[in-house]
Amino acid sequence: MGMADIAEVLWNDYLVHNPKNPHWANRDRFVLSNGHGSMLLYSLLHLTGYELPIEELKNFRQLHSKTPGHPEYGYAPGVETTTGPLGQGVANAVGMALAEKTLAAQFNKPGHDIVDHHTYAFMGDGCMMEGISHEACSLAGTLGLGKLIAFYDDNGISIDGEVDGWFTDDTQKRFEAYGWQVIPRVNGHDPEEIKQALTTARSETERPTLIMCKTLIGYGSPNKQGKEESHGAPLGDAEIKLTRENLGWHHEPFVIPEDIKSAWDATEKGTAAEAAWNEAFAAYEAAFPAEAAEFKRRMAGDLPADFAAQADAIIAEIAQKGETIASRKASQNSLEAFGKLLPELLGGSADLAPSNLTMWSGSVSVTDDAAGNYVHYGVREFGMSAIMNGVALHGGLVPYGATFLMFMEYARNAVRMAAIMKLRSIFVYTHDSIGLGEDGPTHQPVEQMANLRTTPRMQSWRPCDAVESAVAWKMALMRKDGPSALIFSRQNLPHQSRTDEQIAAIARGAYILKDCDGTPDVILLATGSEVGLIVDAAAELAEQGKKVRVVSMPSPEVFEAQDAAYKEAVLPAAVRARVVVEAGIKDYWYKFAGLDGVIIGMTTFGESAPAGELYQYFGITKEAVVEAAVGLLG
Numbered sequence: 001m002g003m004a005d006i007a008e009v010l011w012n013d014y015l016v017h018n019p020k021n022p023h024w025a026n027r028d029r030f031v032l033s034n035g036h037g038s039m040l041l042y043s044l045l046h047l048t049g050y051e052l053p054i055e056e057l058k059n060f061r062q063l064h065s066k067t068p069g070h071p072e073y074g075y076a077p078g079v080e081t082t083t084g085p086l087g088q089g090v091a092n093a094v095g096m097a098l099a100e101k102t103l104a105a106q107f108n109k110p111g112h113d114i115v116d117h118h119t120y121a122f123m124g125d126g127c128m129m130e131g132i133s134h135e136a137c138s139l140a141g142t143l144g145l146g147k148l149i150a151f152y153d154d155n156g157i158s159i160d161g162e163v164d165g166w167f168t169d170d171t172q173k174r175f176e177a178y179g180w181q182v183i184p185r186v187n188g189h190d191p192e193e194i195k196q197a198l199t200t201a202r203s204e205t206e207r208p209t210l211i212m213c214k215t216l217i218g219y220g221s222p223n224k225q226g227k228e229e230s231h232g233a234p235l236g237d238a239e240i241k242l243t244r245e246n247l248g249w250h251h252e253p254f255v256i257p258e259d260i261k262s263a264w265d266a267t268e269k270g271t272a273a274e275a276a277w278n279e280a281f282a283a284y285e286a287a288f289p290a291e292a293a294e295f296k297r298r299m300a301g302d303l304p305a306d307f308a309a310q311a312d313a314i315i316a317e318i319a320q321k322g323e324t325i326a327s328r329k330a331s332q333n334s335l336e337a338f339g340k341l342l343p344e345l346l347g348g349s350a351d352l353a354p355s356n357l358t359m360w361s362g363s364v365s366v367t368d369d370a371a372g373n374y375v376h377y378g379v380r381e382f383g384m385s386a387i388m389n390g391v392a393l394h395g396g397l398v399p400y401g402a403t404f405l406m407f408m409e410y411a412r413n414a415v416r417m418a419a420i421m422k423l424r425s426i427f428v429y430t431h432d433s434i435g436l437g438e439d440g441p442t443h444q445p446v447e448q449m450a451n452l453r454t455t456p457r458m459q460s461w462r463p464c465d466a467v468e469s470a471v472a473w474k475m476a477l478m479r480k481d482g483p484s485a486l487i488f489s490r491q492n493l494p495h496q497s498r499t500d501e502q503i504a505a506i507a508r509g510a511y512i513l514k515d516c517d518g519t520p521d522v523i524l525l526a527t528g529s530e531v532g533l534i535v536d537a538a539a540e541l542a543e544q545g546k547k548v549r550v551v552s553m554p555s556p557e558v559f560e561a562q563d564a565a566y567k568e569a570v571l572p573a574a575v576r577a578r579v580v581v582e583a584g585i586k587d588y589w590y591k592f593a594g595l596d597g598v599i600i601g602m603t604t605f606g607e608s609a610p611a612g613e614l615y616q617y618f619g620i621t622k623e624a625v626v627e628a629a630v631g632l633l634g
Helices: 004-013 035-048 054-058 088-107 125-129 131-143 171-178 191-203 237-247 258-264 267-287 289-299 307-321 327-339 381-394 405-421 448-453 466-478 500-508 528-543 556-560 564-570 586-593 611-617 622-633
Strands: 029-032 119-124 148-154 181-187 209-214 345-349 374-376 398-404 426-430 459-461 484-487 511-514 522-526 548-552 578-585 598-602
Touching: 004 035, 004 119, 004 148, 004 191, 029 035, 029 088, 035 054, 035 258, 088 119, 088 131, 088 148, 088 289, 088 381, 088 405, 119 125, 125 131, 125 148, 131 171, 131 381, 148 191, 171 181, 171 209, 181 191, 191 209, 267 289, 307 327, 307 466, 307 500, 327 345, 327 426, 327 466, 345 381, 381 398, 381 405, 398 405, 405 426, 405 448, 405 484, 448 459, 448 484, 448 578, 448 586, 459 466, 459 556, 466 484, 466 500, 500 511, 500 556, 511 528, 522 528, 522 622, 528 548, 528 578, 528 622, 556 564, 578 586, 578 622, 586 598, 598 622
Parallel strands: 029 119, 119 148, 148 209, 181 209, 345 374, 345 398, 398 426, 426 484, 459 484, 522 548, 522 578, 578 598
Antiparallel strands: 511 548
């Protein structure tokens, strides 16, 4: 109710969109960052002609409705992103505006502006208080995202009451310091002031704009207007009746008069706008056929038709080289090869590029060239991840961004949001265990891999060498139905020899790396840097006459999605003697070790010491594996 006047002006007079084609490439993007106001968005979608019938509004917050309590991407057409966790919506909007600017620089030609739209975001006091808004909005100013326009719903109210007791920032000065254009003291209930502010905002092309709107929460309610009670609780029947009278609305509930419905319907205007763009794109296509085909491919989210075959050739070449290198270096080598095939990649790192090894020879910073393909996010892990999600939501680019695995914790909720929305965001995490050594327990991840693996729709990969690293990248790049986490080591990892069939099996999440004749006595299973360890242990056990199978499991989630026959072939239920090894939290692995198996891993945080000493100290050694296997076999 407090932002309804702002929304009316924006949606009726400025927003360029086509309700009959919510996926039109050149539409303006609208993000309701203060997602608890979801009914405002649903009302706008219904009124302007999207496929969101009035029955869905009546089913607000009910099971399987298209109108859940917070906007959920993929439920109702026209909802551009899932919002609810405050501050992430505006960070997504920054990503959308970044994608627009990058694609415009990559594809537009003189006289042919086929990428030319705005990103609008509504945000409230809660978004302003969340640290992620500082991270994302600071970077937006630095990058000069002039097509980004945010409205600040400055009503001075949050759930606890008037915010003066806990939020006294000078928001205008804060955003000016970020490099934004700020339009202060706009009456959020005066359409003419809102129009004037929007005209000023749209005329600024070098800086994002913040329009600060003074509003009243619960506007129109005689007794609840301006009070925290109207934040999340219904007004109540009596107050609703008074509000309708106060606003002069005398129609029955959910009844919209035909003249008002017709005035709001944006179908004709939106269809005309898209038709004009289609005509412009046809002229672009005639003049630049290769670029037009590339634009359509990328906006459809398709990889080049021959990508899989070329990727397999690259993987075979890596296998032939047989290098013993850190998997973070193997990741960079994969990027060097794949990056040349995929101009849609938009990489980045949270101030750790020399450690994460996320830059390759073709990396060009968007700071230096708007048509570039690499973002220096600075020390902003959470902001980076949410901005990546916005880039993925916009389309046309495939984002990857990196930090140390430990600092996934800072970005955790954005990673979860990527999984909820099934986004093609690729999260690169290096320094994956106690193997990073001297930086100590603050930097040594223990429970983080289990966290990622238990997140629905997330696919994590922890490769054991350069070959598995390249396969992990291929799988992440080809995946279109959710995010991937690629987890790499700081320390060198030995190359493992494989047949072509074994290389192909890596994509199934787990496979038999070394085997014995007949049914094994014991199965040794590991991921990442610990695979080399169990290979050595298997050799020693074989010398003792034991029949040993070695299983590498770079992606448990992918393995669990395989058919029952394949899973049984790799891990036969009859073989109960199993030793599972990973330099991470032990508890995750019981579903593969079984109650009769042994898990060698971490139960505490790490320590500061050289990596080799730490593996000895925590008992993650070849000797421990051999001892455990012998113990199981009696």
